[in-house]
Amino acid sequence: MSRAKTRLLMLAGGIVFLATLLGFRLFELQVVQADGLRLERTRNLHGVEWLHAARGKILDARGRVLAEDESKFLLSFVYRDFRRAHAMGLVLHADRFLRDLSEVEVGLAAPRGLLRGAPLRYVDAAARFEAAALGALALPMSLLHRRGPLPKRLRSVLRFYVFKILSGATTVARAAIDLGRHFDEKYLEPGPEPIGQLLAAHFYPRADRAAQSLREEVLDWLRAQQADLNEIASLLSPRLSLPGSTVRVARGYISERGSLLEWLDACDRLHARRAERKYERYREHSSDVGPSFWARVADALFPSDAAPTDRAPSLTRRLANALAAGSSKGKDATAFELRMAMRFRSESGPVLVQKPVDFADVVALVLGKRERFPGFEVEEELQRRFPVRDLGGRPYRILGLTQRRELAEDDEARPSIVLGDELDLDVDGTKRLHLADDEREVWKVQIRERLLREYRVREGRNNLELKLDAVLTGRAGWRALLRDRSGRERYSPSHVAAHRGKDVRVTIDTEVQDLLLAALRRAGEDMIAERELAPEDLRASFTVIDAVDGDILGMSWIPETYRNDVLELDIPDRKNPNCEHRWEPPPGSILKPIFAVEGQLTGDVDSGEYEVCRGHFGSGWNRVSCDCRGRWKPQTLEDAVKNSCNSYFGQLGRRLTVVGLQRALQRFGLLSGTENRIHVPGLRIDLPGHVPDERRSLLARSIGYGWRTPPILIARAYAALGTGALPPLRLVDAVDGRVLVREKSTPLDVGDALRRVRIGMVAVPRDGTARRAGLQGDRIAAKTGTAEVSGNKNNAWFAGYLPWDRPRLAFCVTFWKCPEGVHGGDYPADAVRYFLRSLDAKPALRARLFRGAR
Amino acid sequence: MRLEVESRVARYAGVFAGFPFGLWILALVVSGIGVLFIHSATLASEEFHGQSVKQSVAILACATGAIPLAMFSRAWLLRHAFVLFSLAVLALLLLPWFGVTINGARRWYAFGSATIQPTEFAKPLLVLVLARWLRLRSRGGFGEAVFVPILITMLPLCLTLRQPDLGSALSMLPILFAMSWVAGARPLHLVSIAVIGVLGLIAVLPLLQGYQLERIAIWLGQNDLSSAESRGAGYQLVQSLIAIGSGGWAGDGLFEGLQNRYDFLPYRSTDFVFAVIAEETGFRGSLLFVALYSGFSLVILAYAYRIRDRFGRLLAAGVAAYFATHLFIHVGVCTGLLPPTGLPLPLMSYGRSSVAGAWIALALVAHACMRRPRELSEDAVL
DSSP: OOHHHHHHHHHHHHHHHHHHHHHHHHHIIIIISHHHHHHHHHHHHEEEEEEOOOOOOEEOTTOOEEEEEEEEEEEEEEHHHHHHHSHHHHHHHHHHHHHHHHTSOSSOOOOSSSSSSSOOOTTSOHHHHHHHHHHHHTSBGGGGSTTSSSOHHHHHHHHHHHHHHHHTSTTTHHHHHHHHHTHHHHOSSOOSSBHHHHHHHHHOSOHHHHHHHHHHHHHHHHHHHHHHHHHHHHHSOTTOOOGGGOEEETTEEEOOOOOHHHHHHHHHHHHHHHHHHHHHHHHHHOOSSOOOHHHHHHHHHSOSOOOOOTTOOOHHHHHHHHHHHHHHTOTTOOHHHHHHHHHHHHHTSEEEEEEEEOHHHHHHHHHTTTTTSTTEEEEEEEEEEOOSBOTTSSBOTTTOOEEEEEOOTTOTTSOOOOOOGGGGBOTTSOOBOOOOHHHHHHHHHHHHHHHHHHOEEEEEOSHHHHHTHHHHOOBOEEEEEEEOTTSOEEEEEEEEOOBOOOOEEESOOHHHHHHHHHHHHHHHHHHHHHHTOOGGGOOEEEEEEETTTOBEEEEEEEOSEEEETTTTEEEEOOOOTTTSOOSOOOOGGGGHHHHHHHHHHHTTTTSSOOOOOOSEEEETTEEEEOOOTTTTSOOOHHHHHHHTOHHHHHHHHHHHHHHHHHHHHHHTTSOOSSOSEEEETTEEEEOOSSOOOTTSOHHHHHTTOSOOOOHHHHHHHHHHHHHSEEOOOBOEEEETTEEOOOOOOEEOOOTTHHHHHHHHHHHHHHHSTTGGGSOTTSOOEEEEEEEEETTTEEEEEEEEEESSSSOOEEEEEEEEEEETTOOTTTHHHHHHHHHHHHHHTOHHHHHHHTTTOO | OHHHHHHHHHHHHHHTTTOOHHHHHHHHHHHHHHHHHHHHHHTTOTTTTTHHHHHHHHHHHHHHHHHHHHTSOHHHHHHHHHHHHHHHHHHHHHHHHHOEEETTEEEEEEETTEEEOHHHHHHHHHHHHHHHHHTTOTTOOHIIIIIHHHHHHHHHHHHHHTTTOHHHHHHHHHHHHHHHHHHTOOHHHHHHHHHHHHHHHHHTGGGSOHHHHHHHHHHHTGGGOOHHHHHTTTHHHHHHHHHHHHHTTTOSOTTOOHHHHTTOSTTTTTTTHHHHHHHHHHHHHHHHHHHHHHHHHHHHHHHHHHOOSHHHHHHHHHHHHHHHHHHHHHHHHHHTSSOOOOOOOTTTSSOHHHHHHHHHHHHHHHHHHSOOHHHHHHHHHO
16 A cells, blocks of 8 residues: 555544534534533423503593503603714714814824814704814825724724715715725725715716705704604603703602703713723723733733632633733723723613603604604503593592512412413424423423513502502413514414403592582681681591492592702602591591480480580590580470580490490491401401500590591491491492492481480581581481591581482591681581582582482 | 447546546535534524525535636646735735725625625635745745745735635635645744744734724633623623523424524634534534544545646645634634634535535636646656
């Protein structure tokens, strides 16, 4: 065998050796590391898209939609996209680039900006932009040439700006793009000609008018883009936040308002500052004059700090770091370029501009986005909408708000996510994705983890939205996705549909609600005027229920808003004092009819003589004073109720004892044995489970001190006084159109005991403590209550029912912490009068409310 | 009459005497596999859809056109070898002025929508000119057998490096070494040249472009890349490894590779076509493919083994080295054995210049195999 043949055989052996080497490497990758690499592929491909579940609607008693979900859109802005595509951004940044360039040493005789004077800003006059655009056309072509003075990266940036500005001219757009792409091939030598002239001469037929035609076209484009900017400004809300001009106050931000152009300038400044900070940080941690390439490699191979550590990097890693350091500190990576790169990176992040944006505006934005509104991005989101507003133009406060919450892993509300074997089936269940079993399992685990990690719900924060959360909240769905490299969805192997929340109809009638608020406002204004109070001192609540069914027809309260001095905003007041304890609670004389009923049942009313009222009763700390109209005369129970005689009820209380008083309250649902709250669907009503204030004497308790009870329960107790049965309170009428079963009222079983109390209560507005309220013409039975609270203030109550002979409505009005001298027969009774008068003006509503009444 | 027909048949048969039909068929089979996977790689891409058809047309045209090339007389080939090589070098030389820049590299001449990559033609012509030089220097000293061939190779190599195209440039060195080896260069010379070459490569590391250093760094640290590196400079390597590894034992199935279909694999019809094959056919398929392609090179070596004349043997050996080198670099890059550098796999990757270059190389083999007793003397003269 010749030597050549032997060598050929050896060469063949070499080829076989290399093929074997490749085979081993393939074995390592495709068999040994296959699972790990499949996992990586899964990470590449899979994605999860949330399908938001709409929250249920809240409707009022007449089916008017008070709150519902609707698709809204969030508008965000990517400054970099804007300035790279919009004429103003291009011109401004070309000018900025040249000015910045003039401050660094690149051996360049370039113009210092595109125009004289101060650097260009978005708020500048259009004429300045036009001058700058013409300046861009006048730049010498040598500046863009590869044999010109600029390093490659800087040249490419300037080229980008100039050719983008040139390509704005419609006629030469294509030619300009082509010129930009093949500039180096077309022009082998740099020359002094202006770049605009170069292009114009190639394209326009009349050489003498070429430059002028190009100028006109570029300017037309600039003006059109300015007009587009004005158009988008008109689409944006006037509450546009300005990130560059925000004033930080405590924990909140206050956004100043400004024009879109000011805002763009602010964005520009913001990114400039960020880039500068990043650059400074970089400078602190690195040096332009680092060790040489070989020094770094030597250091990697023979590290001087040879202290052994548990996780010392491998030799290849150290070498890699050394080489990477060499590549990032390349010879042409100047400080200027670094600054530029950091600026570009800073600009790439989106900034939330506005939410929500209306659909019509979104259509305009999306359709015109690319060409006319670059940089603006729109994202869809479900938001709560309140079609019906209260008298103040705000959503009804009984509705409350919603908030987004991320569910923790151990949260009970977290859904159980079960992924079946269908994950890799096609929609029609036939085509498999060729996922190996282990890969499918990996995918499932990952999707589940991701779902759990990102599971968020929109839940109620207060009032109805909070209390009815379980019903209103839907169940979010999701889709497992396969995405391609650019993030586009290519395939969805599995999905779980979203289920919207249920609609809830409440018993509240918004018309009643408005009347209640109007009445409260009016009575409150009277009090403010007559007592010379500050408006913020007014606190009042008014609730009306159906006396027979217990349906809550309306609940209103003042203040409507409270002032947040930090944020300098008026925020709607949502804590409902009709149900929740909010201010000092004693109901005072409003409880007397209840004790009167109990006194009759025990026989204490009729057993033995009652002392005449002398203006006080008892002695020492166990003493009550009285200024009723029945002083120095013997009084019947009816008189005592009518006049609200403390002396009489002090004596009654002494006979009933605390146990009797408690029993009376329990009978009327005003005191619970154990629980602190009454749970009515949609409401949380505070209720004391025990006698809260042991310091109060028996006599004080006899006249309504030492107890705490919310107005809505007083209204219900008065409904019971009128009807003889304690109605179940009801706020939710129907869920998803299905009317909830009504609970039956609980009969009081008090025999004839109510009759005398009712007589007294009917007399209250006619001749009793509320005689000055002007309610004599209304068939109303009521009782006033005035309880002293701290600071020489009174809680003034007025509760009752009407019509007195066949009750349909029960109510309770409370003016909290009124000035001394105000009592229940004053402004609270006035509020009822205002309500009834306004009801008179609405016969249809009146007929609806008083259906069945004589 | 009968005698006349028989003599005509014998004359035509004589024209194709020794023509390696088996090699042609094998090359067409390999090309067919390439077209199949190019089709798979471009199936979901609107931009590149149709590459498989273009590639098929190019293969058929080149396979047919290579036959007359193989028929050229030995004397003509020997006489014009340096001229042809000089033309290729000139084409490389003029690239900076007349070439077009694509993806930051200036490797192509544009003719309308078509582009031509002169490097692909320079490689088979390098084989030709090296065979031409080495055919009479079986016992030459270091200067004639090693140093001059190195100088010849350095011409296209340096011009290719300047484009820059590191992969193609590096693929020329094994061709040089294989041909010098077969030509009879002393092992000591070759080893010392190899050592000097490696040291030289290390020495020029700091002169490499930033992105090239970055790629080497990524390659060195491929086992613990950060997510930023995986998304940035290491993207090609990482995605290729994922595609190959995901193929597992059996693969995803033809046209079903997810990395491929969902666009994660870069340059999948050219520089990473092997990753598509590995993902869709798994370990079995990719090993079979490596065996097939290596076998293809070995078949060419077998032809070289049978060729009696020195020039033909060197041609065949050089072409075998050309295919084997491309296989090793291409698969090595895809599998992370070598630093990422774009190199198409002849007959497999999309690229009409690459196809043409490969078939020119095969034409050289066919030329070497064909029997030309009269021309052998001519060979001795030139």
